[in-house]
Amino acid sequence: MIEKLEQHYGYLFEDDLIKEIAEVAIYKEFKANSTIIDIDSYLVSIPLIISGAIKVLREDKDGDDLVLYYIEKGDTCAMTLSCCMGATKSKIKAIAETDVTVLMIPKGKMSEWLSKYKSWQEYILQSYHSRLNEFIEAVDSIAFLNMNERLHKYLKDKAMVIGDDTLNVTHLQIANDLHTSRVVISRLLKALEKQSKIELHRNQIKILEL
Template sequence: MNDLTLLTDQFPLLQQLDEVGLAILSRAQRVQLPADQVVFHQGSACTHFIIVVSGVVKVLGRNANGRELILYRIENQGSCVLTTSCLLGAEDYPAEGITETEVTAFLIPLSEFQRAIAESEGLRRFIFDSYGERLAKLIGLVQEIAFERIEKRLARYLIEHVGPGFVLLRSHQEIADELGTAREVVSRQLKQFEQKEWVALSRNQVLFLNKSAVKRAAKES
């Protein structure tokens, strides 16, 4: 399977591109990245539009004290909202991207990205449809952090990520990074769940004892 066929098979919107769009895609650079590799650094120049066809890239912000917040993940068949924003605004990256798994992606250089916006209706629609979808999810995260109680957010996180045997294998710090809060806040809230006999805690592990109660907490207003 050639690169152009791989892209059009993965993304239905790309199957009806005009000649300009197809020409741009045919020149995209295919890259294979190992897990735990930095894709872009916070503060670095944005030089390529990124299309992920397999694997996962996490995008996280980091403040001056080193505290991290996972903003979102670019997963199979996805593009990066920050990359699009930086390319459109000629800005440096405000966050960092790191592969969580092996990743296959395609890179379109800035000059070709600008041509796509100006000359290819189909590729322009693909770029902005992806941008709008992921921007909405990012705004949803901001609203959660700003307005929802940590008890509800933590309960929802536990329900969404629990594994086989009703066990979640995560450290308190990892959960805090996902939720955009401090480890101490997560530890305190998990301890309250344990005191209510909803969960049992051990090192890097949360065992569900009363999943129904956790579900109710995740849905409470």
């Protein structure tokens, strides 16, 4: 485990912190599309992502989801940190976008390390800053972009997160992530294809403009 930590977090954390993480962390693997955190769950640990990507969603009163942002290798989730610190129920859902490996850190260690390690303090503050910026970007996207622009941005973001310009995704899955209907997504995808921004294949979309 120390080798994985040094590889992915060695440039961020002191050697002593790396050793402590290795002692207390629980290594977990999640398959793509599996739920990692659910709405209204109490969280007892925070994730450090070793590999893969996770999408963070908000659920409305009807049970429909809206993608807020993605977290990737080297990241943690600011919403998880807030829930752990406040001992409150989760307001978000986290789904594995790809196969994911994470190290789960007991929440008690988070506050202890904030005063003990400057690198951990900087990491947590940077995580809050990054997630806040992404959340603002998500709000701006909903408020100021039309659905065609939102869809194109969603496809490009998804491609960058998984590191592949070909997405294996259905129109219904996209519609659920963007909180709209499959019919609307299918129509807009065809429009993007006519603009030579994407290529449509059966359950696959190739992004031509990244």
